[in-house]
Amino acid sequence: MSEPDGVLARVVVRRPPSPRPGVPKLLKHVILVAAALLAFYPIWFMLTTAFKGQHDYLANPYSFPWPLTFSNFSEAVQGGQFLTWFKNSVVLTVGAVIVSTGFAALAAFAIARMRFIGRNVFLSVNVALMVVPPVVMLIPLYILFTNFNLIATYRGVILIYAGLTLPFSVYLLTNFFRSIPHELIESALTDGASHLRILLQIILPLSLPALVTLVVVNALWVWNELLIALVFLPQDNLRTLMVGVTVFQSRYNLNVPVTMAGMLLASLPMVVLYLFGQRFFIRGLTAGAIKG
Amino acid sequence: MLRTRFWVPYAYIAPAAGLIAFIFAYPVAKMIDYSTRYPDDPNGARVGTRNYRLAFEDPTFRDAAKHSALLLLAVPILLAISVIVAVLLYDRVRGWRFYRSILFLPYILAVPIVGIVAGYFFQLNGVLNSILRAVGLGGLAFDWLGSERLALWTVMIVIVWREVGFGIVLFLARLLSMSEEPIEAARIDGAGWWRRLRHIILPELRGTIEFYVVVAAITMLAWVFAYVYTLTSGGPGTSTTVLELYIYNQGLVNSLPGIASAVAVLLLGATTILISILFWIRARARDEEVTFA
Numbered sequence: 001m002s003e004p005d006g007v008l009a010r011v012v013v014r015r016p017p018s019p020r021p022g023v024p025k026l027l028k029h030v031i032l033v034a035a036a037l038l039a040f041y042p043i044w045f046m047l048t049t050a051f052k053g054q055h056d057y058l059a060n061p062y063s064f065p066w067p068l069t070f071s072n073f074s075e076a077v078q079g080g081q082f083l084t085w086f087k088n089s090v091v092l093t094v095g096a097v098i099v100s101t102g103f104a105a106l107a108a109f110a111i112a113r114m115r116f117i118g119r120n121v122f123l124s125v126n127v128a129l130m131v132v133p134p135v136v137m138l139i140p141l142y143i144l145f146t147n148f149n150l151i152a153t154y155r156g157v158i159l160i161y162a163g164l165t166l167p168f169s170v171y172l173l174t175n176f177f178r179s180i181p182h183e184l185i186e187s188a189l190t191d192g193a194s195h196l197r198i199l200l201q202i203i204l205p206l207s208l209p210a211l212v213t214l215v216v217v218n219a220l221w222v223w224n225e226l227l228i229a230l231v232f233l234p235q236d237n238l239r240t241l242m243v244g245v246t247v248f249q250s251r252y253n254l255n256v257p258v259t260m261a262g263m264l265l266a267s268l269p270m271v272v273l274y275l276f277g278q279r280f281f282i283r284g285l286t287a288g289a290i291k292g
Numbered sequence: 293m294l295r296t297r298f299w300v301p302y303a304y305i306a307p308a309a310g311l312i313a314f315i316f317a318y319p320v321a322k323m324i325d326y327s328t329r330y331p332d333d334p335n336g337a338r339v340g341t342r343n344y345r346l347a348f349e350d351p352t353f354r355d356a357a358k359h360s361a362l363l364l365l366a367v368p369i370l371l372a373i374s375v376i377v378a379v380l381l382y383d384r385v386r387g388w389r390f391y392r393s394i395l396f397l398p399y400i401l402a403v404p405i406v407g408i409v410a411g412y413f414f415q416l417n418g419v420l421n422s423i424l425r426a427v428g429l430g431g432l433a434f435d436w437l438g439s440e441r442l443a444l445w446t447v448m449i450v451i452v453w454r455e456v457g458f459g460i461v462l463f464l465a466r467l468l469s470m471s472e473e474p475i476e477a478a479r480i481d482g483a484g485w486w487r488r489l490r491h492i493i494l495p496e497l498r499g500t501i502e503f504y505v506v507v508a509a510i511t512m513l514a515w516v517f518a519y520v521y522t523l524t525s526g527g528p529g530t531s532t533t534v535l536e537l538y539i540y541n542q543g544l545v546n547s548l549p550g551i552a553s554a555v556a557v558l559l560l561g562a563t564t565i566l567i568s569i570l571f572w573i574r575a576r577a578r579d580e581e582v583t584f585a
Contacts, residue, residue: 028380035377036394039457043397045419046409061419067581103307110304113294130317130565131507133514136560137315137554139543142324142336163315166308170563184293195294224402226518227536231544238330242404244524249408256412263405274400278393285458286465 049105050261057257080251080260081263084237085244092229092240093222096161097215104169104214109199111170112177113185123174127166134227142231148206157232161225165218167286172287176210177203209280216277217284218239220270241266302341309378320359320560323553331550343554351557355530356538361445366448366455368452370508371501373452374459380429380466381460392464407522410450440531443524449530455511459504466500468494478493501576504568510563535559 020166049057050072051065071273076082110116141160142151150156180203188198229240239247247264248257274281322487324499330336343394347353377395381388398406421433436446440559478488517536520526525539528531533541535555543552 025385028385032377032380032391035373036391039395039398039453040408042409042413045413049412061400061422072533099311101313107308108303110301114296114301114304115293116298116301119301122309128567128571129312129578131510131538131563132316133559133563134554135318135463135514135539136323136563138487138539139326139549139556140319141315142544143549144319159311161317163311165309166315170308171356178519189294194298195296200295201396216538220400224404226402226404226521227540230521230578231540242402242518246404247465248543249411249522259408259412267405272399272403274397278396282396282461282465285399286462 021249028205042209044268046263049257050264051129052257054255054257061256069140069257072257073265075258076248076262077267080244080262080263081239082235082241082244082248085115085239085241088154088233088238088240089223091273092161093158093219095154095158096222097156097218099162100165100169100218101211101214103107104173105168105199105204105208107170108173108177109195109203112172113203126167126170130171134164134166138231145232152233152235152238154238157228159235160228160232161222165221169214169218172214172284173207173210180206188225213287216273216280218275220281223270296538312570322419323556323560326549327557329465329550331548336550339550343550343560347551347554347558352533353538356533356535359531359533360535362444363448363451363516364509366452367505367508367551368511368579369452370456370459373456374463374493374504375497375501377456378463378467379461381464382493383485386418392461396457396461398454399461401454403454403518404522406450406454407519410453411523414446426455437524438528443528443532447516447519447523450523451512451516453546459508461505462499463500466497466510470496499574502573503570508564510566513566514559514563532579 045062046061048065049061049071051068052063053069054073055064056065107122111119144154145151147157150159183197184202184206188202210250224242225240226242226246229243230246233243233269234240236247245262248262323472328340329343330339331343346374363474375400379389385391413420415421416438417435417436420436424430424433434442437443473494478492483491514536516534517540520532520534520537521540521563523533536559539552539555539559542548542555
């Protein structure tokens with residue numbers, strides 16, 4: 001049935017040159033430049049406003065900031081408990097990433113390298129849980145944590161973040177562990193290495209790229225999270241940076257440049273990480289969709 | 293595969309399984325239980341479907357459900373922009389890596405920060421309206437976030453602005469991972485850009501498109517709390533209240549965990565249906581591959 005079509009198509013396309021140009025090169029660039037400008041302009045707005053005096057901003061919100069004003073940054077840092085919030089975010093991010101990666105490495109090792117009943121079910125459950133929105137668990141966890149006095153504690157929130165990022169971690173590490181050639185493990189086995197040593201001394205060192213990717217993606221997620229931090233760490237001195245800046249913003253509502261300086265400082269760690277390790281972000285955030 | 297005693301693998305998955313039970317399984321079971329008990333007392337008597345009926349009778353809930361549904365309109369927009377830009381980048385125009393870096397940058401920024409910055413951007417006397425007035429389009433200088441008619445659409449624009457970076461990078465990664473041979477062959481046969489797109493590239497992207505549509509739909513339904521909270525807190529009035537914000541307000545502000553849980557059950561149900569559709573499509577695609585191989 002497709003044969004005549006195919007022949008016709010061939011005849012048509014083999015006609016003397018002048019293939020249709022499709023989208024002209026110039027148009028492509030125009031579209032891409034426009035898209036890049038739209039993506040970048042709000043960031044540019046944040047960046048330039050942070051270096052402006054309040055008067056300059058009110059006079060003209062889109063002008064270039066000249067001369068540069070740096071006082072907004074010191075005012076932003078002093079205005080809230082910026083450094084405390086920053087420290088809280090670091091503690092939670094590091095804690096959650098360690099727990100999530102550690103638990104996931106153990107589980108992924110078993111899924112990828114051992115046979116047991118329920119293996120596929122466990123992996124499928126992890127894949128499905130990747131999309132369950134945190135708001136669903138919010139109320140029961142809140143009641144549970146109130147009963148166990150875990151509200152306003154680092155360890156409680158670290159457990160929640162580690163748990164919420166765990167399905168993705170298990171999924172990513174399982175896929176990577178499966179790709180490690182068996183010969184590398186076999187030689188260690190003949191040397192009589194225990195399972196745990198195989199994981200720690202062979203598999204994990206070989207998985208460094210996957211581990212970096214995982215750490216980057218999970219750190220980004222925890223650092224940027226708002227809802228859990230808002231509900232489970234209500235005291236000012238325990239707030240994360242994201243909750244802090246949200247509260248800070250409503251307090252400094254009228255001084256836009258100071259707010260923008262605060263936002264810029266809060267974004268800096270992740271943006272710097274992104275600029276240095278872009279491929280890890282891209283690989284990690286698209287894992288699970290490609291060939292998944 | 294490693295040979296092990298039968299219990300060894302279970303010891304390895306135990307920490308992960310335990311934490312998942314604690315963070316996912318237990319709360320979901322409890323939530324279903326709360327949703328059938330007294331609206332303001334999670335340990336109270338069972339009341340059947342009363343919480344669900346109370347939610348449906350609440351105009352705020354109906355507004356929230358409507359707004360969440362309306363936000364799904366962003367899905368085709370996200371899909372169209374991501375595919376078009378990814379395909380343009382895939383043609384290896386000069387500087388495509390640079391464009392990719394810039395286009396992905398919004399996705400690296402935290403949602404609360406995006407929400408706060410956008411809040412100033414769209415203010416009545418914010419930068420957007422200043423620019424519009426300066427170029428003589430003052431008639432378009434609306435109160436983007438302050439008007440009940442526009443606020444939800446402004447929120448949607450902000451969400452699309454940040455989330456589209458993920459779609460672009462996702463589709464581009466898929467394109468870069470596919471074999472170039474069919475495209476080259478088509479190019480040599482004289483197939484124009486449009487033909488190559490329709491007959492080779494889009495069919496190749498089918499699996500990724502299905503994945504993206506489902507994930508984007510789940511995002512719009514159930515992962516937009518931080519945008520709404522920082523941009524509008526659901527206002528003006530209830531004009532940007534979405535289901536997540538409704539759950540948060542009922543459960544934690546109004547202390548009605550029963551009603552909040554009932555709505556959370558519905559939201560989880562919608563998410564489950566969406567992800568099941570994706571699993572089903574994938575399973576079917578795998579079957580087809582086997583059949584035709």
